[in-house]
Amino acid sequence: MDVWPRCLERLEAEFPLEDVHTWLKPLQAARREDITVLYAPNAFVRDEVRARYLARIRELLAHFAGNGEVSLEIGSLPRAAPEAMAETPISVVPPQAPSEPFAGNLDSHYTFENFVEGRSNQLGRAAALQAAQKPGDRSHNPLLLYGSTGLGKTHLMFAAGNAMRAANPSMRVLYLRSEQFFSAMMKALQEKAMEGFKRQFQRVDALLIDDIQFFAGKDRTQEEFFHTFNALFDSRQQIIMTCDRFPREVEGLEPRLKSRLAWGLSVAIDPPDFETRAQIVLSKARERGAQIPEDVAFLIAKKMRSNVRDLEGALNTLAARANFTGRAITQEFAQETLRDLLRAQMHSVGIPNIQKTVADYYGLQIKDLLSKRRTRSLARPRQMAMALAKELTEHSLPEIGDAFAGRDHTTVLHACRQIRTLMETDGKLREDWDKLLRKLSE
Numbered sequence: 001m002d003v004w005p006r007c008l009e010r011l012e013a014e015f016p017l018e019d020v021h022t023w024l025k026p027l028q029a030a031r032r033e034d035i036t037v038l039y040a041p042n043a044f045v046r047d048e049v050r051a052r053y054l055a056r057i058r059e060l061l062a063h064f065a066g067n068g069e070v071s072l073e074i075g076s077l078p079r080a081a082p083e084a085m086a087e088t089p090i091s092v093v094p095p096q097a098p099s100e101p102f103a104g105n106l107d108s109h110y111t112f113e114n115f116v117e118g119r120s121n122q123l124g125r126a127a128a129l130q131a132a133q134k135p136g137d138r139s140h141n142p143l144l145l146y147g148s149t150g151l152g153k154t155h156l157m158f159a160a161g162n163a164m165r166a167a168n169p170s171m172r173v174l175y176l177r178s179e180q181f182f183s184a185m186m187k188a189l190q191e192k193a194m195e196g197f198k199r200q201f202q203r204v205d206a207l208l209i210d211d212i213q214f215f216a217g218k219d220r221t222q223e224e225f226f227h228t229f230n231a232l233f234d235s236r237q238q239i240i241m242t243c244d245r246f247p248r249e250v251e252g253l254e255p256r257l258k259s260r261l262a263w264g265l266s267v268a269i270d271p272p273d274f275e276t277r278a279q280i281v282l283s284k285a286r287e288r289g290a291q292i293p294e295d296v297a298f299l300i301a302k303k304m305r306s307n308v309r310d311l312e313g314a315l316n317t318l319a320a321r322a323n324f325t326g327r328a329i330t331q332e333f334a335q336e337t338l339r340d341l342l343r344a345q346m347h348s349v350g351i352p353n354i355q356k357t358v359a360d361y362y363g364l365q366i367k368d369l370l371s372k373r374r375t376r377s378l379a380r381p382r383q384m385a386m387a388l389a390k391e392l393t394e395h396s397l398p399e400i401g402d403a404f405a406g407r408d409h410t411t412v413l414h415a416c417r418q419i420r421t422l423m424e425t426d427g428k429l430r431e432d433w434d435k436l437l438r439k440l441s442e
């Protein structure tokens with residue numbers, strides 16, 4: 001069946017590599033009469049694929065095979081050995097004899113070496129490195145990396161796990177998405193096998209748990225996780241977790257769990273700045289052997305601000321199209337290929353949106369922001385809003401000036417310079433800038 005590899009190639013360009021490896025690569029495809037049958041190795045994968053990818057798979061099959069009908073089943077192709085799974089649903093730790101080395105389930109692709117460091121992720125990287133070098137040390141146990149989607153939290157978590165195993169190959173590092181913890185626990189409950197479920201964690205030296213916001217509202221899972229957490233913590237096993245926001249802001253997480261999560265070190269990962277974004281594009285291009293000129297990397301970095309996954313998606317689209325058409329990746333080619341993607345990004349933020357966000361952030365009215373009053377409590381937020389408009393939109397300085405009650409373009413220029421200079425010395429202002437950028441990029 002040659003249609004599935006082509007679909008998979010597309011899916012690889014569209015979804016994060018880690019997800020493709022976990023959910024899509026393990027699928028096996030066959031044709032039955034006129035429909036495509038996809039075999040998932042277990043119910044867990046089947047359900048995840050159904051929920052997250054099936055709609056897109058249907059579209060791609062319709063495109064490549066002329067028929068998008070698909071049946072998603074559990075099983076494997078006759079005679080074909082199913083691919084090894086990164087995880088099994090009930091036994092979260094791969095089964096093995098005590099004397100065997102721990103197989104682990106880390107994605108070895110994600111390392112510190114291929115993580116591009118910038119101001120936005122410097123602390124997170126340093127913390128993950130520390131955890132890797134001194135696992136279990138109270139100064140960074142548990143380590144919690146938080147920030148919005150696609151900013152490299154999972155990458156850093158894997159990098160820490162891989163570094164632990166590189167330094168000490170016998171180290172047993174287990175990676176679990178929170179959904180996996182949940183599903184395995186539910187299954188253990190149904191099968192009255194909770195003791196076995198709990199025991200598994202005693203065998204690991206470090207536990208990496210991704211996206212703990214998923215636990216919100218799931219009381220029994222939280223309780224179980226709480227006990228697992230305590231047991232690991234007490235015996236000085238390193239715990240690394242990620243969350244899409246600061247846990248205190250996650251509604252539906254139990255207070256005692258929230259407080260426990262904050263025991264060690266919590267570090268925010270912010271959206272990368274322009275230079276870091278450009279470096280990431282260049283680094284990812286090198287990794288996949290694509291020839292991307294710097295000006296194209298700058299173009300992508302300038303237009304796509306919110307998340308690294310989107311940057312990667314843009315790069316993958318370019319590389320795939322260049323491969324397909326045999327054309328070189330130039331500025332013109334990139335503009336043409338990414339036109340819709342770039343337009344969608346630009347639409348998302350306009351000057352009125354920036355003014356409203358900044359006004360709300362500082363507790364002001366928009367009319368104050370636009371007024372002629374020059375008190376410092378108004379002037380600084382106003383400058384911030386202008387600088388953000390320059391950073392986030394394609395509007396010229398005179399256009400931005402116009403949108404701020406007809407100010408001159410030199411005023412806007414001054415605001416941009418002022419904010420840039422202050423950011424070097426004023427930590428609070430820098431933090432405001434980062435938070436506003438994050439809000440506007442969501």
Ligand SMILES: Nc1ncnc2c1ncn2[C@@H]1O[C@H](COP(=O)(O)OP(=O)(O)OP(=O)(O)O)[C@@H](O)[C@H]1O
Pocket residue numbers: 016017018110114115116117121147148149150151152153154155156211242244280308309312
């Ligand atoms: N600084 C960076 N250097 C290199 N690659 C990066 C960097 N930041 C993010 N990435 C890449 O971006 C992609 C998304 O990152 P990752 O999956 O770690 O995000 P995340 O923050 O865990 O998102 P989510 O909350 O959605 O799980 C990955 O392919 C990762 O390698």
